[in-house]
Amino acid sequence: MSDQTTCLHQRESRPRRLILAGAHRQPGYCLTCGIRAQSVCSVIDDDDIARLAEVAVETLVLPGRTFIEEGTAATDFYNITSGNVKLFKALPDGRRQIMGFATTGHFLGLAVSDQYAFGAEAMDTVRLCRFSRARMRQLMDDFPRLERRLLAEASNELVAAQNQMLLLGRKTARERVASFLLDRMRDATDPSQDVPLPMTRSDMADYLGLTIETVSRTLSWMRAERLIAIGRGHTVRVTASERLETLAAGEAA
Template sequence: MSDQTTCQRDARPRRLILAGAHRQPGYCLSCGIRAQSVCSVIDDDDIARLAETAVETLVLPGRSFIEEGAPATDFYNITSGNVKLFKALPDGRRQITGFATTGHFLGLAVSDLYAFGAEAIDTVRLCRFSRARMRLLMDDFPRLERRLLAEASNELVAAQNQMLLLGRKTARERVASFLLERVREVPNPSEDVPLPMTRSDMADYLGLTIETVSRTLSWMRTERLVTIGKGHTVRITAMERLHALAAGEAG
């Protein structure tokens, strides 16, 4: 299903840090590779014990590495790249429940089956743990558990926002909300915002069709809210108006 290599950890002792959303550089907890970092600093003696069973996995664009409904054996931490998470209906209708990028944890499930599928948008590197191992890690490092709780809380807030979007917002409000969500991924809000996903992904994330997404972006261009660049980027040219639109304040 995906290309996969065992973790290559060099012998030199070093501080081991969980890859995460805070964006300080560090080393992956499971395999010791350099990554965006976060969270919990753990001393060198822990490394040997922790790194034994971990694997680093490389996933090519379009490949899925979590299958909805499959036994939830593993737990993932994304080291680089972009991932889409989704649920599907038997006739092919699909809802993307979120996009995940460097630092995100995936596969946290109470059930024995994955509740969603995950597919690489671009080339993705990730660290894979067994769930049993994750349980041990949590016992040894309470800060990891706290970190996961904080991440789950944040995702819950995001999910609630998305429910408001899907249940009650118009197509224009949905696309505006989406663009503002993506702007938060770049340091400077007036620079180009990358949209690594296809129109089809956007549509499945926003509960729309590709045609409606396309039409809405075209409308935003004629309204001088955004300029649409080459190669999957947009630039926001009227931040205030876009915010008002996303918040449901405009007609």
């Protein structure tokens, strides 16, 4: 698929290396991109896609690497082509809030400000396309559909953020975990089967505004209540989705 994965399989478990610099692609590159259909790139026609390919720089990020540092100059946009990423903000004493998890097809870096509003860390091996903001701006001038698509993207994220604010401000621990699991099921291929949770308890806690212990206890409670079954290797299956929906919606227990 890609000719640039020379060190990809060597030692994924060691988050030591620098981000690979990547290279501008051949004009035909985006044309054959497998995830174009699900990403913002889909708004640019085959005829014009070479323009995008010129601007895109493919990059490989190893697990655990922070490739966007909160507060640094926002020079690029990113489009994830494979892997999982967590987006977060932190307080000076180390408290962290994860704003969301991004996966294949997600677009990162929307902000008017010249600084990134959040950090981004690879949860596994991540491949992404990088676009400089300046060049992206030119593309937006030439392709209004791109701007429209980004507006749609931003609007959706805004709705998600508002749901998360309701969760963080007003839901109980059980309601939070139930909401989280159901969200995961929603974008799973087969929600009736074991669904992977590619994040640690610590990540879930930082996403839900809880502690590791509370997340763990709540999951154990859900298993005891036969709402879910916890599989091996970070997977979960929902066994009573109706009851879980009721719980997540915050209806009187």
